[in-house]
Amino acid sequence: MPERRSKRFLAREGRELRRELLVAPHPELGLVALNGPNDPAPGLEIEDGRIVSLDGKAEADFDVIDHFIALHGIDASVVEEATALADDEIARRLVDVDVPRAELVRLSRGLTPARLARVVGLLDPVEMMFALKKLRARRRPANQAHVTNLKENPALLAADAGEAAARGFAEMETTVGVSRYAPLNAIAILVGSQTGRPGVMTQCAIEERRSLQLAIQGLTTYAETLSVYGTEPVFVDGDDTPWSKALLASAYASRGIKVRFTSGGGSEALMGHAQGFSMLYLEARCLAAIRAAGSQGVQNGSISCVALELSVPAGTKAILAENLLAAWLDLEVASGNDAIASHSPTRRTAKLMGQFLPGTDFVTSGYSIMPRHDNMFGGGNYDADDLDEWLTLQRDWQVDAGIEPMVETEALAVRERAARAIQAVFSAFGFPEIGDAEVEAATYGYDSGDLPDRDRAEDVAAGDRVLAERISGLDVARALDQAGFTDVAEAVLGMQRQRVSADYLQTSAIIDRDGTVVSAVNGRNDYRGPTTGYRLEGERWRLLQRLPHELDPRLLGDEDEGATEPIVVEAGRASASGASDEVVVAVGPAFADAIRRTINGLPHDQVLAVLVEGIRAAGARPRLVRVRRVSDVAFIGHDGARLSGSGVAIGLQSKGTAVIHRADLEPLDNLELFGMSPLYTLESYRAIGRNAAGYALGARVGPVPTTLDNFARAKLIVRTTLLHARETAAVVPRASPVELRLVADPTRARLRQ
Amino acid sequence: MDFDPGSDYPLGTNRPDLVSTAGGTPLAELTLEALRAGRLSADDIRATPETLRRQAAVSEAAGRPQLAGNLTRAAELALVPVDVILELYTAMRPHRSSGPDLEAWADRLEAEWGARLTAALVREAAGIYARRGLLADARAPV
Numbered sequence: 001m002p003e004r005r006s007k008r009f010l011a012r013e014g015r016e017l018r019r020e021l022l023v024a025p026h027p028e029l030g031l032v033a034l035n036g037p038n039d040p041a042p043g044l045e046i047e048d049g050r051i052v053s054l055d056g057k058a059e060a061d062f063d064v065i066d067h068f069i070a071l072h073g074i075d076a077s078v079v080e081e082a083t084a085l086a087d088d089e090i091a092r093r094l095v096d097v098d099v100p101r102a103e104l105v106r107l108s109r110g111l112t113p114a115r116l117a118r119v120v121g122l123l124d125p126v127e128m129m130f131a132l133k134k135l136r137a138r139r140r141p142a143n144q145a146h147v148t149n150l151k152e153n154p155a156l157l158a159a160d161a162g163e164a165a166a167r168g169f170a171e172m173e174t175t176v177g178v179s180r181y182a183p184l185n186a187i188a189i190l191v192g193s194q195t196g197r198p199g200v201m202t203q204c205a206i207e208e209r210r211s212l213q214l215a216i217q218g219l220t221t222y223a224e225t226l227s228v229y230g231t232e233p234v235f236v237d238g239d240d241t242p243w244s245k246a247l248l249a250s251a252y253a254s255r256g257i258k259v260r261f262t263s264g265g266g267s268e269a270l271m272g273h274a275q276g277f278s279m280l281y282l283e284a285r286c287l288a289a290i291r292a293a294g295s296q297g298v299q300n301g302s303i304s305c306v307a308l309e310l311s312v313p314a315g316t317k318a319i320l321a322e323n324l325l326a327a328w329l330d331l332e333v334a335s336g337n338d339a340i341a342s343h344s345p346t347r348r349t350a351k352l353m354g355q356f357l358p359g360t361d362f363v364t365s366g367y368s369i370m371p372r373h374d375n376m377f378g379g380g381n382y383d384a385d386d387l388d389e390w391l392t393l394q395r396d397w398q399v400d401a402g403i404e405p406m407v408e409t410e411a412l413a414v415r416e417r418a419a420r421a422i423q424a425v426f427s428a429f430g431f432p433e434i435g436d437a438e439v440e441a442a443t444y445g446y447d448s449g450d451l452p453d454r455d456r457a458e459d460v461a462a463g464d465r466v467l468a469e470r471i472s473g474l475d476v477a478r479a480l481d482q483a484g485f486t487d488v489a490e491a492v493l494g495m496q497r498q499r500v501s502a503d504y505l506q507t508s509a510i511i512d513r514d515g516t517v518v519s520a521v522n523g524r525n526d527y528r529g530p531t532t533g534y535r536l537e538g539e540r541w542r543l544l545q546r547l548p549h550e551l552d553p554r555l556l557g558d559e560d561e562g563a564t565e566p567i568v569v570e571a572g573r574a575s576a577s578g579a580s581d582e583v584v585v586a587v588g589p590a591f592a593d594a595i596r597r598t599i600n601g602l603p604h605d606q607v608l609a610v611l612v613e614g615i616r617a618a619g620a621r622p623r624l625v626r627v628r629r630v631s632d633v634a635f636i637g638h639d640g641a642r643l644s645g646s647g648v649a650i651g652l653q654s655k656g657t658a659v660i661h662r663a664d665l666e667p668l669d670n671l672e673l674f675g676m677s678p679l680y681t682l683e684s685y686r687a688i689g690r691n692a693a694g695y696a697l698g699a700r701v702g703p704v705p706t707t708l709d710n711f712a713r714a715k716l717i718v719r720t721t722l723l724h725a726r727e728t729a730a731v732v733p734r735a736s737p738v739e740l741r742l743v744a745d746p747t748r749a750r751l752r753q
Numbered sequence: 754m755d756f757d758p759g760s761d762y763p764l765g766t767n768r769p770d771l772v773s774t775a776g777g778t779p780l781a782e783l784t785l786e787a788l789r790a791g792r793l794s795a796d797d798i799r800a801t802p803e804t805l806r807r808q809a810a811v812s813e814a815a816g817r818p819q820l821a822g823n824l825t826r827a828a829e830l831a832l833v834p835v836d837v838i839l840e841l842y843t844a845m846r847p848h849r850s851s852g853p854d855l856e857a858w859a860d861r862l863e864a865e866w867g868a869r870l871t872a873a874l875v876r877e878a879a880g881i882y883a884r885r886g887l888l889a890d891a892r893a894p895v
Contacts, residue, residue: 067881072819102816209839216835218798232885236847241887243878244845246823250871251838253827256800294823330817472795478788490785497783501765501772502800502808505824507817517763521815 016343023311030274030282033265033309033318035121038276042115044083046076055114063232065285068242069113073292078110087115091122094131094328097529101135105330113284116328120321121280125354128320133358134527135327137297137520138508139534141359142170143402144334146366147189148376152181152459153451154426155419155434155442156370158192162418163411164369165196167387168404170510171222173366175205175376182206183466184431184459186219187476188422190492195418198491199511201258201504205377208248210467215257217466218473218496221504222258224299224334224365228290229263230282233273246293256499258509260297260332261290265322266305279309283322287329296507297332299365301355304378306341310351320354327360332508332520338366338379348381349393356393356401359534361508363401371447388547395545400536407548416443424483425476431462556722567592567605571739574625579645583620583692585611586640586737589628589730591654598656599677599719602685608742610682611650614689620646620696622689624742627651628735631727634668637661639737646696650688655723656680660692671695672703678712758810771807775799775831802828822870829868845878847887854889855879 012018025032045053051070052059062070082090090107093099108116123131145164149156157174164172172193174185186204193200201221204214214220226245229235235242245261252259263286265279274282283300290298302309302319309315323335335355342348355363364382367390372380382390391405406414419442423434432455441451465471473496481489494515498504504511509519527533536544568591585608592604608624615622625643627636637651637659647663648671656677659670674680674688687704694701754770761768765780772780776797778787787793800808805828813821830838844850844858859875862868882888 062884064881064885064887067884071877072822075818105816208842212835212839216799218795236887239846241845241847241878241882243874243881244842244847246874247826247845247871248842250823250826250830251835251842253805253824254800254830254833254838255835291819294819294821294826296817296820470795472798474788474793474795474798477785481785481789486785489788493783493785493788496798497765497780499798500774500780500783500800500804501763501769502804503763503765505805505808505827506762506811506815507820516766519763521762521811524815 017347019343020307021311025312027278028276030266030269030277030279031312032278033312033314034117034278034280034321036276036278036281039117039278039281040114042112042118044074044079044112046079049076051076055112064235064241065230065232065289069285069288069292071292073288074112075109078106080110082107082110087119088122090119094119094123094135095127097134100528101525104135104328108328108330113288114281116288116325117278117281117284120325120328123321123324125317125320128317128324129354129358132320132324132327132355132360133533134525135324136358136360136525137327137330137332138361138510138518139523139525140518141400141402141534142362142510143168143364144362144366145169145172145369146338146375146377146379147172147174147192147369148185149370149374149448149451150177150376151448151451151453152177152185153438153442153448153454154184154188154422155438156445156448156451157185157188158195158418158422159415159442160369161189161192161202162196162414163406165193165200166410166414167369167406168197168402169200169367169369170402171201171203171362172369173203173205173224177376178456178460179206179210180460180463182210183214183219183463183471186214187425187466190219190473190495191422191425191476191480191488192418194491194495195421195485195488196414197513198494199513199515201511212252212255212257213467215252216255217470218499219466219476220257221495221498222260223252224260224262226259226261226295227263228261228286229268229271230277230285231268231273231275234268234271237271237273242289242293249293249295253505256502256505258504259295260299260334261293261295262299262303263287263290264300264303264305264336265318266302266308270305270308278318280318280321284325287322287326287331291329291331295331296505296509297334297361298326299334299336300326301333301336301365303336303365304339306336306339310341310347316351316354319351323355323360330507332361334362334365335360337364337381338377340372340379340381352382357397357399359400367403374447388549391544391547395547398536398541400534400540400544404543405547412443419443421480421483421485421488424485425479428479428483429462429465429471429475431465432458553718553722556719563596566743567596568608568624568626568740568742570626571741574643574737574739576643577623577645579621581620581697582645583615583622583689583696584640584644584649585615585622585624586627586636586643586649586651587624587740588631588633588636588653588727589626589732590727591626591652594726594730595654595723598654598680599716599723600656600680602656602680602682604654605742605744606682607652607656607685610686611652611689612742614686615693618690618693618697618699620693624740625737626740627737628730628732631724631731633657633659634661634670637670638663638665638667641665643737644696648692648696650692653677653724654727655720658685658688660688660695662695674704674706676706676709676712678716679707679709756807756810758807758814762811764804764807772804773801775801800831802831805831826868826871826874829862829866829871832866833862833868841875845875847882848889850879851889852879852883855882
């Protein structure tokens, strides 16, 4: 560190990004993203149909994960073929648009974890994204929402679930601060989600026994709490083995509950047992075990350890590689982006693009539909406040990342209806009342801070009753029906039907509004290159591009539509004058006519008045003309200068851009240019008038001080374009300039200010 | 009409005639009218072993043998009471059971519910747990 610090270095150090630590790779602790120096060389030996060596380890040394993969995770009939292929050949096939997904999935069945990690490690980020797009299991991407709040308020949970469902989330999960709340939270998001859109699947992330019980009662439809780790000590510390997890997965399925496992890079390092291996290699072991256990899918992409994986070089890339590996193994992928990845929005979004652009089965494993401080998962990488950003990114890229725009009135309506529905259900069950004030706050409020406090002891007692009395999805449907929420009752009943037909147990299943299950069986990804696969077009593209705050450009700038009071009158063809103290003010074709104010909202009559004042104040004589043949400010100014007795003129476009010009200069040259029209006040134009007069009279002139706003363009370029289009539309080719006279007296015009 | 795992999926949409609740109520009769008339029972609202086996067949036909295995075990467990399943799950966790404990579980699964595949999974675990020191008696008492 130098003795005297650079102010620029200090400024950068003060940015949010720098709260995060970056560390150099340290493979011994597992702090290496991919291609770790200690990762084993791939290898597979089979004797008499039995795997006797896996990735350099003899069977006698297998840990539980090796054993499980060897017994259930490798298809011996593909091994010979897969082993004969070079790493780079397999990598090429991953990005070869003509090698179909099914062929790559088949090949993956003959590859070991070390081989899988090594092959995807050969791809660069764009190749990974392309491969992911091709290998995603379901044709259409979707998204999952988090729905929680710090007060565990049921009306707010229902309202948020309702809005999330109406915005198109296919799944949503809640969790609890206090586990006895779980049944109430599960009911709240079930009722809320089905109010917003029938067919949304829900879960409540809690301990397995409770989770299973809620599902059996028909209050949830999926679970993704089955965690898997890449080393034996961490797996066992998690109080499980691959066999116990496989059993649990079958247990859930036996009750018609969709399950996905959870894994993710960095967890082994965090728990102190990475055994010196890279995050990607360990994740490859997890994924091989997850497929071997018969899971239809996985939530991965570092998940809660994302900030750890991002601390090492190539962390973002390795996370994308994890998602890709899962898709290659034919697993449904809920691709993370839920836990906060970084303090820096730039870094968060750069990481997101790896999943957002190719599309995954669930682009996030939990988009926080509420403000992130109400997110009880510790999530909120993207939250309620970011919705417009997300929707704009979809619109920018023409990409469907699973969230739909909503106008405010619709959002309010669905929020209120969902809150009313849960109010009715609570009332029917004799649970603690949800008051109208709660419904209102849940509808209009920002977060749980806007909700009244409830009696938490009473609420958890009600939660206990759900379990003790076995209050079921049917009971919820009945309560809704009796309270007049017939359509919501029908939707809740529809979810009970889904548990009976069990179609959503297939890979990557989601449920359409009409109750049809779409999975990687009947809706498998058929991408085979340009024009194939899922593409955002047609009605869906129109839906996603029409943001509520999108404007109709034809109506922009029409603030003065209908104003007829003339500002100036034309007084015949303008000719060159002889007066040497004259300054011409040359305005554009639409000035004070089709356009009546500048982009900064200054009325044209007032702008002209202060220009004239400024010119007079400095001792020169103003003359107003309109240039009709052209709309470019340089030529307007230059045409004016050629008419001016002094040779000096002010060119003025209708949007307010101005130039001080002189006849002897080239048209695109100038004395002073004022291109920041959104920033100009009447004082600015007065000063421009004075300066122009100064030039005309040969005085020493200091340029008009101008300010700079580098965001003005981003804010106003659309308006600029539209105003300029109007100006250009008013152009009369080859028309001569005309004299103008202000209708109103300048002093009177100023009084109206 | 016979079930075709290659084309009858989703069952709920394409073959509702093959789907019924555990108590035998056809899928088509899970309606609001039936609910109002008191004809539906919550215990009844779950997939039958037969439906789960059909879903396993769909997975197999879609080229997903492990998922098919999972769903076949699910079909076996559909008949096992949930408390028993949770007890079994606990027994399968590391350092909970001895080899004979797990063997007894496997025998019971086969004898009481004909759960052959699940029993095989339990026996396989017992063998691996023994090799990896994950049986109950392999850990020093606390």
